[in-house]
Amino acid sequence: MNSFLSLVIVAFCCCLVSNPGVAETTPTEVYLQVLQVETEIDLIRLEMGVAKVDKSEIAVAGVQPREVYFQALTLFEKTNRLLFEQLRENEEPPNRLSTAIAPEDVLNIVNRTLELLLRVKRSFGIEETVAVVPPKKTQTPTDVFQLIIRLNRTLNTLLQRRFASPDVYQQLTYGVGLVSTILATVKSANRLGDEPALMRRKKPADVYRKLISIYTIIQQTMMLSSEQCMVIKIAEDERDRNDVTSGDVYDLTSLLVFELSYLHSLVPGALAARESYYPGDKLPSHVFQRAGRLESQMKALLGYVTTHPGWLENK
């Protein structure tokens, strides 16, 4: 009965999105739907006997719908893996949108994720439902973003094969391909950047910090290109935290790569980025090395954009 109710809610939301006569989806509505997802994940987590993730949230500001969308895609990806692990079923991932992303696009991804979760929930024979309490205040994309980040962390703990360094490495390699195609439009030499030497004994936290520095470069590049970009705020005392997992790194990497994908979509004439493949066993040190290459590429791009701030306009 509860499952039926959930399906009704999902169907209702879908109708809201698809009906053009209805007003545009607001972040609050998306937030409400993500809360529903959180409820279902918590039920599954409880059923699987996994402890709740207790980590401080990443302080972000100025989150754009596209960034929420990117995190929602990660949420769908993890849910899909959970579905396979539990039901041996796979769903086709949604087509990635890169431009003109609205809250309703996020809502679509969230709804599909919720659908997968309900199937998992059914496989476990969970019949309980928890009513979602609508938030009292108006929610912003930042709120939605932080909530999805939290869900991603939780989902990572539910997986038998968790998102780890190889997945981060694969994502970063895709990011290298994206920046490479961007650089190909502005410079011809050394588009792949310089890969630093392998440094042993790197931890996910090291990679995390490296990714944040890369993200800062991306942010500067976006700002110079007159594009809005989310700001990640990390307190000084959080910089040295070592409880960062590979799943966290993956989430940040996904966000970073999606930002790059967005930037890539703004560059006319940029060739499609290469597909990256599962690399097999990779250590955080390998990921750190690959992140170093991406950082080298981004510095080159930033150097170009600094001297050519109107580079996107001229194209």
Place this chain on the structure above:
Amino acid sequence: MIGFPNLSSSLYHRLLISHMQIAGVAALLIFVCLLMSVYFEHSSSNMANVRLPASMATARVVNGIEASNSQLRSWVLLGSVDRIAARQRTWAEQIEPAMNELDALAADKDLAAMAVLRRMMEQLQESQWWVEEIATSAGNNPARLIYDRDLLPVYELLQRSVVGLDGDPGVGKYNSDIRLTTTMIQQNLSAAVRQLSEAMRTGSVADIKAFRRESGTVQTMLTRLSEQIAPGDDSRPLLAWIMREYHFYVQLAQQTIVVRQADDWNRALYILRTETEPLASAVKNTLGALERDYNELLQQEASRSALISRVGVILTLSMVVGLGIIAWAVARSNSNRLVAPIELLARASDRLANIEDPPVQLPVQGPREIAHLTERFNYMGRELTARTKDLQHATRELQAYTHIITHDLKTPLINIKGHAGLIKTQLQALEAIARDESASEQSVRQAVLRTVTEDVPESVNFIDLSITKTNTLVGGVLDNSRLLFRGIALENVDMNKLVEQVIALFSHRFPAVKIRCSTLPVVRTDPFLMEHVFSNLVDNALKYLDPGRAGQIEIRGESRAGEAHFFVSDNGIGLKDTKVDVFKLFEQGAAGSKGAGVGLALVQTMLTKLGGRIGYEPNDEYGTTFMFCVPLYHERLEAVAAGKSQSSPEIRAGEPVLQETGLLN
């Protein structure tokens, strides 16, 4: 050291031009050879420094790309890790330096192609990096990835489940058939996984069929097991789960097979085959075009050089022959122009040597030196002819002179000899009479007296007259001789004063004779000789005055055409015999002449020496007028007077000076 004559000399110029023409022809030949050498040097340098290195650099790049692709393929197919480093070395040590060299050697027109090539090379390098990157990843083989990541866990779970089914606490209740079935399921499941793994490796249809056969057997065994286990058995849920998992297993296996059968089952190889190698081929084509371009340029350069070489050889030979002919013609023409006048001069000299031939006047032409030589030769010819004539004239005069001397001196001598013989005869006759004893004293006395008073004195008188005449003749010859060899002292002579002195001298001796003189010009001449001329002419006029008339002598003079013309007229008896050359030594104008025929001859000698000439004509009524002229100024005389010339104008007949000044015209 023999220097060239005056640089303005035309002959020098002609010789110089002639030599320079020959040298110019040689220089032109050398210049053409030099031009060809410079072209060859440039062409060879271009071929050696640009074309060939560029062609070799493109070949090195092409070889490097071939090598890097080969190394990449070795890595992708064989997993030779050292190939990765080898590929990177190929780029760093072979391709990049060759590309840099190509960049440096690229001409302006190749810059665009080089930029395109650079971009393509970057793409190629990036593509190779991706292939290398993908080849190192597990996802390079998606089928293997599905197999390892998804299928194997399911398989292991299945195996464990089937074993678990077999090891169920209630196993004792199962019969041997069920045990056999579960064992067969385990074995066939293992066989199926092995066949699938082999199919992943080989991609062969036979292995896939073998897998399907084994998996089908497992399905059959599972169905049989389902039949063998009773419907209410506790193991039925586990069996149902196993059957469901097996269903997933088969699905995953089928997915794996589908991916393996796809063209891009090996992503690295796929990218290598579909992207990297075509890109490398495109780069090689571009490089090949560039290399063909360079080779074509090299070939064109070589062909052009060969053509230039052939043309150069032909041109050089033609120029050697042609310019040799031209040089020969120029030299011959120059030689002819130089030698012809000289040969003409030689022939003229031969003619000039023969005094019987008329004098030759060569045309004054050719080079300045030759013209000048011809002019001087003509002058020499004229001089020689004139002097020859003078010499002939002098010889004739000398002969006449000798004849005159011998004849005129012989006559008194004959007289002297005759009278001396007569005296001797008379004295012999007187001696004979005196010795004749038979002769009477009176007759002797008469004979002696006649001899002493008549015959001998008469003969002695004749002898005395002859001696006197001989003395006069010898004196005249001496005077003439002195005048001939006397030097000339030129000065500006006021002829009025000079003639006045002469007149004064004669007026004293002949007070009855009226001598008048008009105004005379100033002449640059020898005053001594001039005074003698006037003295002789006035003396001559005084000698032959007519006793029947009062003597009158008039002296006039004027300047005309660079000459001073003088006239001495008298009203004397005049010249009776006009056939007589009164200016010839010892010739006399009239019988019973009072002179010895020396004075006018001396006058002519002196005037000739002064560059003048003399003549006479009878007056209309009485007497004779002697006319003579001398040059007012004579350059040659000045030279003679100054001792600069050996020539003495007085011995020339028809000399150029007189011709030039018009004296004889």
